[in-house]
Amino acid sequence: MKSRFIVTPILCTGCRTCELACSFTHAKDGKVGRSRIYPLAGGFKDLYVPVVCLQCEDPACVKSCLVDAIHFNENTGAYEINPEICVRCMACVAACPFGCSLFDPQQNLVIKCDLCGGDPACAHFCPTKALTYKPIAV
Amino acid sequence: MITVTINGKLVRAKEGEMLLAVLRREKIDIPALCHHEAVEPYGACRLCMVEITRKEWDGWKNMVTSCLYPVADGLIIQTHTTDLIELRKTILDLYLARCPNTPEIQDLAAQYGVNQTSYEQVADPNDCILCGLCTRICDRMGFSAISAVNRGHGREIAPPLKNAPPDCVGCLACALNCPTNYIKFKDIGYTREIWGRKFELLRDAKTGQPTITKEFAEYLSKHRNIPQDYFELNDESHRKETALNLGKIAIWSREVPQ
Known part of the structure; x- marks a missing residue:
């Protein structure tokens, strides 16, 4: 069984704890990383949606990468960018229709959600369980 | 799995892996300017040279570029002997003669104690070390839009016939990965200029922020099957759009009886 993010926007309060958890989990060399998850306004009153990479099948980021820097991790089910191979051409940033591949100017890296190696910190820290990560039948 | 000895320490490595990858994994500080994981190793900058030997070589040694040398069982590797430091000093000394005003080269040379070149400086220095x-x-x-032209002293990196390169799409991969920041580009408003060619940048339909060049987007949609309308918004607007769409679904699923 594959684990997936389950986003329940009705429960989200927009507290941005997931964003903090993500930034601190991806800190490197004493610099916090840019968050891979964005709780954004859902278009209705008091409705927030945590927008995060949902690891699509046949993703646009992998198709657009001209140097094959994005690999599928069999163990976690995440598409991960290898920062050593990435040439920062921004093709995936422009191509992702959900805007979940982004550029971190401080660490000078193109980043996307890597599911924290199979145990995403954002889901752990969500106080209202609007964002959970659990096995589901696909 | 094979075993090699690096500076007296036994280290495991994969067969066929390059020596530099093993050294980097062991967190040994080896300078390398022309190395990038996306491309095949090339051995141009010569700074990643290490000393190798084997038990059966009776004290004979060899100096090799570690980026190009596949590891083999029983190799004994030294990375910071007096000879190697002297060698790197000489190489950096030569680099300083060619690129005296390049901060990246100056910093690296200063780490090895070279502050001034002992050779004659080239007449009109630039920042290119010709690592390719x-x-x-x-x-x-x-794309293959640029290549090295001429030989010897006249060798330089240039587009074909030094005109605006027809195959360039303005992705900036060359400029952003240049170890000495030699390749210059200008992003002014919605135009980008690199290698003497002007590109028009696509703009986000909502905020007007510039994204990638029109040519690059056309290449990606033609050769990589990315629909052209994916490039109409930038990543931030795409996220906002996603949030609005998911919000609509959330409200709709609450109103529909389960």
Whole structure:
């Protein structure tokens, strides 16, 4: 069984704890990383949606990468960018229709959600369980 | 799995892996300017040279570029002997004669105690060390817009006939990965200029922020099957759009009886 993010926007309060958890989990060399998850306004009153990479099948980021820097991790089910191979051409940033591949100017890296190696910190820290990560039948 | 000895320490490595990858994994500080994981190793900058020997070589040694040398069982590797430091000093000394005003080269040379070149400086110095990383990355991405031209003293990196390169899409991969920041580009408003060619940048339909060049987007949609309308918004607007769409679904699913 594959684990997936389950986003329940009705429960989200927009507290941005997931964003903090993500930034601190991806800190490197004493610099916090840019968050891979964005709780954004859902278009209705008091409705927030945590927008995060949902690891699509046949993703646009992998198709657009001209140097094959994005690999599928069999163990976690995440598409991960290898920062050593990435040439920062921004093709995936422009191509992702959900805007979940982004550029971190401080660490000078193109980043996307890597599911924290199979145990995403954002889901752990969500106080209202609007964002959970659990096995589901696909 | 094979075993090699690095500076007296036994280290496991994979068969066929390059020596530099093993050294980097062991967190040994080896300078390398022309190395990039996206492209094949090339051995241009010569700074990653290490000393190798084997038990059966009776004290004979060899100096090899670690980026190009596949590891083999029983290799004994030294990375910071007096000879190697002297060698790197000489190489950096030569680099300083060629690129005296390049901060990246100056910093690296200062680490090895070279502050001033002992050779004669070239007449009109620039920042290019001719490592060929830009041309290799351009080839790897499938554009091959630039290459090294001429030989000897006149060798330089240039587009064909030094005109605006017809195959360039303005992705900036060459400029952003140049170890000495030699390749210059200008992003002014919605135009980008690199290698003497002007590109028009696409703009986000909502905020007007510039994204990638029109040519690059056309290449990606033609060769990589990315629909052209994916490039109408930038990543931030795409996220906002996603949030609005998911919000609509959330409200709708609450109103529909389960």
